[in-house]
Amino acid sequence: MQFPKVDLSDRIASTLSGFSVFVISVLCMLLSAPLSASPENERQPLSLDFDGLWSYSWGDLPVSETTGTWQFDHPHWTPIRFPDVIPDKGSHNIAWIRLQVPEGQWKNPYLFINSVDLTLQVFAAGRNVYQFGEITPEGESHFAGWPWHLVPVADVSGSGVMYFRVFSDYPFLGLSGEISLDDKSELLERVYARGLPGTFIAITVLLVGVISMILGMIKKDRGVALANGCLSIDLALMIFAENEFSQLVWLDPLTWRYIAAFTYFMIPVFLAWGIREWFKRSPPKVAAPMLVITLLFPVTVALLSVFSDFSFVNAYPYFDVFFIVSVLVLWAGCYARFRRVGSQGLLVLFGITALFVSLLLDMLSAHGLIDWIGKTGQWGLVFYTFASLAVYLVKDWKQQVMLHSLTHSLEHKVAERTRELNESKLQLEQLAREDYLTKILNRRAFMEAAALEVSNALRYQRPLTLVMFDVDHFKQINDDYGHAMGDDVLTELTRALKAECREGDLFGRYGGEEFVILLNSTETDQAENLVKRLHSVLSQLQFIEPSGGVLNITASFGVVSLPPLQKMPADSGLLLDQLLMQADEAMYSVKNGGRNGIQFREWVAVA
Ligand SMILES: Nc1nc2c(ncn2[C@@H]2O[C@H](COP(=O)(O)OP(=O)(O)OP(=O)(O)O)[C@@H](O)[C@H]2O)c(=O)[nH]1
CATH class of the missing domain: 1.20.1070 (Rhopdopsin 7-helix transmembrane proteins)
Known part of the structure; x- marks a missing residue:
């Protein structure tokens, strides 16, 4: 496609x-x-990544035997610029981080921490001031998530030091994110x-x-x-x-x-x-x-x-x-x-x-x-x-x-094809009704149309006349000058006689050189005049023979008139047959009488 x-x-x-x-x-x-x-x-909080403020110690701090509390003052604190990733983790999961809280003017100071891995305890002034998750005294813990923390710093006013006990079994341990000190509301x-x-x-x-x-x-x-x-x-x-x-x-x-x-x-x-x-x-x-x-x-x-x-x-x-x-x-x-x-x-x-x-x-x-x-x-x-x-x-x-676009073009094509089909259908219908040589009605089409006209004439009591004529000695023309000449004669005579008829008259080819004309709504005397004129026109036609001579033709006409206002048979088909038969008889009567003439008859009801 x-x-x-x-x-x-x-x-x-x-x-x-x-x-x-x-x-x-x-x-x-x-x-x-x-x-x-x-x-x-934004409003700049205090970021605590200053040298000297941080130090760390791997493993848990010792516990005082007397008080049972952590011994924060043990001497092994290692200074660190910022404890984001504490070095030399090894197999340690626990680290302590010490922070020297700087001096400042806050109403309600808190530490914001968003990166403690993973579990956290915060001590200040010896007390546990904040806890996230659980770390046992033995240093065991379970992961509890990575939240951000708000750790109160109010309690450090004395020593100024905070201690973070951090647990992590992650490959890194430290406070790698943001740490800020400010009022809680800020x-x-x-x-x-x-x-x-x-x-x-x-x-x-x-x-x-x-x-x-x-x-x-x-x-x-x-x-x-x-x-x-x-x-x-x-x-x-x-x-x-x-x-x-x-x-x-x-x-x-x-x-x-x-x-x-x-x-x-x-x-x-x-x-x-x-x-x-x-x-x-x-x-x-x-x-x-x-x-x-x-x-x-x-x-x-x-x-x-x-x-x-x-x-x-x-x-x-x-x-x-x-x-x-x-x-x-x-x-x-x-x-x-x-x-x-x-x-x-x-x-x-x-x-x-x-x-x-x-x-x-x-x-x-x-x-x-x-x-x-x-x-x-x-x-x-x-x-x-x-x-x-x-x-x-x-x-x-x-x-x-x-x-x-496809649908549009498809619709367009379908419309075009439909139009072509309709045209072809009309042409076919016309061809089926038309005589191939003379282009007037063929016998079947004439019979259909004539049946309708006869039926209307009966219903509305209108007069009509049926004319049948046959070219005289037509066989001779074919024999003398060939079929092409015979065809020309048939074509020309139908053209000339059709020109004399009215638009509504039915002109059909009944047989080889035999023609019929149905004159509807036509009084008998008018019909007679028309037929005489047709006879005269036909007689005056001239054809040029191959030898150069002039050929004239004649025809024998049988005419049957159906007058109005009389008792008619109910069957219009039967009436048409009778009209054709009686016209044929009249035409053969002319043939038998020497040809080239007209015989007028009035329809006679046949029982
Ligand atoms: N050229 C040509 N001849 C045709 C056509 N149809 C029929 N004919 C010929 O018309 C001739 C009719 O001959 P006949 O029936 O003997 O009639 P005729 O010679 O006209 O003699 P009459 O009717 O007695 O005057 C035949 O030779 C047919 O072959 C046609 O379409 N074209």
């Missing part, structure tokens, strides 16, 4: 694809701006200010997901929309679970951590699924195996977490490597295929490339290999879902345009 070209719409669609990706990129940047806004723009305000834009982004991504899912359910080409919808909803959950705001909505850091981890681990699954759907006609060979492999990771981690001592948070470093490799493999698979799917494939490839770069930057900064640059990987994913939804919508729109 030849598809019509939709050059204009094609160009518009391509432009729109590019434009939509551009708009979405700008949108993403604008949306991400509030989240990655530098704290310099710190909470900052949590709101930072959390709300992220929540807004999560809701937007969730909406994209819901729209994609709805599209996936109603559209024919559903795979891409469904995969994209799942990825978007997954991302929305991950973004919100990692948002500081989630802790204010529901104070259960462990559950949020589970959600954040497993939605993160599921990303490559939805990416592999989406790519398989994008390149449906010739999917990259790696897409199907990658779908299975990527799914195995979260399943294995979940099973290990449930049935062994393995904590799912320990899977993050492995996942980072796995994720990078997965995206690289998918990217390579798409690169080999993108030529076959045109501009959309190129855009998907571009999206995956942007995603890969952002994830790489994210991981490099998370592992301290480059400066912390915010959650670029998250934004890469958000960009990818927005862009792929836009490309999907443009592709769908393009298909609609193509479909519309």
Whole structure:
């Protein structure tokens, strides 16, 4: 099937694809701006990364035998500029961190900490002033999530020192995120200010997901929309679970951590699924195996977490490597295929490339290999879902345009064919009614039309006349001058006599050189005049013989008139037969009387 070209719409669609990706990129940047806004723009709290304020000690502090309390004044504190990743962790799961709180003017001072791995006890002036999770005196603990903490510092006014007992079985241990000291209300305000834009982004991504899912359910080409919808909803959950705001909505850091981890681990699954759907006609060979492999990771981690001592948070470093490799493999698979799917494939490839770069930057900064640059990987994913939804919508729109164009051209063709068929039908009907040589009514068509006229004449008591004539010695013409000459004679005489008749008169060829004319609504004397005129016109026709001589023809006419206002037979068909028979008799009477004449008769009822 030849598809019509939709050059204009094609160009518009391509432009729109590019434009939509551009708009979405700008949108993403604008949306991400509030989240990655530098704290310099806000009221600056005191950040405690000053030299000399921090020191640490691996393992638990000794406990006083007399009081049973921790001996904070033991001498082995190692100074550290900032305890983000405490060196030489070895097999230690417990570390103590000491902080010399600086002097300041606060009404209700608190420490904001968003990065303590993982379980935490804080002591000030010998008292446990804050606790998150449980750490036994033997130094055992269970992972309880990664919340942010608000630790009161009011009690340090005496010594000015706070002690953090931190437990982590993660490969790294430290306070790697933000630590601020300020009034509690100011710190909470900052949590709101930072959390709300992220929540807004999560809701937007969730909406994209819901729209994609709805599209996936109603559209024919559903795979891409469904995969994209799942990825978007997954991302929305991950973004919100990692948002500081989630802790204010529901104070259960462990559950949020589970959600954040497993939605993160599921990303490559939805990416592999989406790519398989994008390149449906010739999917990259790696897409199907990658779908299975990527799914195995979260399943294995979940099973290990449930049935062994393995904590799912320990899977993050492995996942980072796995994720990078997965995206690289998918990217390579798409690169080999993108030529076959045109501009959309190129855009998907571009999206995956942007995603890969952002994830790489994210991981490099998370592992301290480059400066912390915010959650670029998250934004890469958000960009990818927005862009792929836009490309999907443009592709769908393009298909609609193509479909519309096809339907339009199909409708046009159907209308054209119908018109041609109607014309052919009319032509066929005309051919079926027309005598092939003289183009007047053939015998069958004449009989049909004459039956109707006779029936009307009976009903409305109108007079009519039937004329039958036969060319005299026509066989001789054929024999002397050939059939072509005979045909010319027949054609010319019908043309000449038809010109004498009225529009409504029926002129038909009854046999070879035998003709009939039905003069309806015509009084007998008018009919007689017309027949005389026809006879005269026919006699005056001249044909040129091949030898150059002039040929004249004659004909014998039998005429039967049916006068009105008399008792007639009810059967119009029978009456027509009688009229034909009586005209024929009259015509043969003329033939027998020497030809070239007219015999008029009045219809005689036959019982
Ligand atoms: N050229 C030509 N001749 C035809 C056509 N139809 C019939 N004829 C011829 O018309 C002739 C009729 O011959 P006849 O029936 O003997 O009648 P006639 O020669 O006219 O003699 P009369 O009717 O007795 O005057 C035949 O030779 C037919 O072949 C036609 O369409 N074209």
